[in-house]
Amino acid sequence: MGTLFAVSAVDFGGEFRGNLLQMVVDAGPMVQFVLLALLIFSIVSWAVILMKYRLVTKTEKENNLFLDAYMNSSKLSDVLPESKRYPNSTIAEVFRAGYLELGKISRAPKGASGDLLDASGIEMRGLDNVERALHRACGTETSKLESLLGFLATTGSACPFIGLFGTVWGIMNAFRGIGARGSATLAVVAPGISEALIATAFGLAAAIPAVIFYNYYLNRIRSISLEMDNFASEFLNIVERHYLQR
Numbered sequence: 001m002g003t004l005f006a007v008s009a010v011d012f013g014g015e016f017r018g019n020l021l022q023m024v025v026d027a028g029p030m031v032q033f034v035l036l037a038l039l040i041f042s043i044v045s046w047a048v049i050l051m052k053y054r055l056v057t058k059t060e061k062e063n064n065l066f067l068d069a070y071m072n073s074s075k076l077s078d079v080l081p082e083s084k085r086y087p088n089s090t091i092a093e094v095f096r097a098g099y100l101e102l103g104k105i106s107r108a109p110k111g112a113s114g115d116l117l118d119a120s121g122i123e124m125r126g127l128d129n130v131e132r133a134l135h136r137a138c139g140t141e142t143s144k145l146e147s148l149l150g151f152l153a154t155t156g157s158a159c160p161f162i163g164l165f166g167t168v169w170g171i172m173n174a175f176r177g178i179g180a181r182g183s184a185t186l187a188v189v190a191p192g193i194s195e196a197l198i199a200t201a202f203g204l205a206a207a208i209p210a211v212i213f214y215n216y217y218l219n220r221i222r223s224i225s226l227e228m229d230n231f232a233s234e235f236l237n238i239v240e241r242h243y244l245q246r
Contacts, residue, residue, distance in 0.1 A: 027195045028173055034166030034199050038159055042206035045155045048148045049213045055088070056145065056220050062089035063227060070095070076102075076238075090141035090224060091231050097137035098235050101130045130239055134232040141228060145221045149214060156211035163203020170196025 024035060066089045069082040080099055083092035105126035174193055 166199025
């Protein structure tokens with residue numbers, strides 16, 4: 001049995017070692033190519049995960065700070081400079097879009113304070129323009145937050161199949177070598193099968209974090225989008241009360 005194992009190990013390219021790195025080195029060219037592709041997917045997906053964590057965390061923090069400033073202000077003109085202090089706040093961006101559109105459609109001159117709430121004569125079409133500007137800003141900010149999440153979804157769905165392809169290819173080569181030697185003992189089969197299964201393990205290692213964080217960030221972004229929609233509705237109510245009822 002010891003002689004058989006020694007001969008088989010030589011046929012597979014040397015002494016069989018169970019450590020992961022050695023199995024990767026001893027794998028065939030196609031399996032190594034698959035492992036390289038999976039490594040690239042994993043590195044990029046982790047870069048996206050870290051970048052999204054930073055962006056979403058900053059967005060949520062600045063949204064809360066801007067909402068505090070908004071609730072403590074009595075005039076929209078006082079909120080505008082506050083909104084510029086929070087470049088990562090999606091709600092601040094929605095406010096600026098609505099405020100600027102409100103300035104464009106205002107027919108009356110501004111009051112002495114420069115506050116648009118002193119203006120009058122806004123027609124119904126003006127409210128529609130403000131509403132469209134708010135919805136457009138909400139859509140744009142949501143798209144920014146969701147950018148690159150598609151890569152995480154692609155990684156989560158494609159990497160297991162890429163790894164499975166590498167495994168199937170490695171097993172095919174292992175069984176072809178077994179058939180050529182006419183021997184199927186465990187010592188002969190185990191090295192080739194274990195090397196082939198590395199591809200599936202790498203595929204799952206790349207896919208599982210991508211799927212987890214994709215769903216995690218998607219839920220947080222949906223919460224941010226809901227806050228933007230609620231703010232847009234409140235802003236429209238303010239415009240309607242202070243302009244259309246005059």
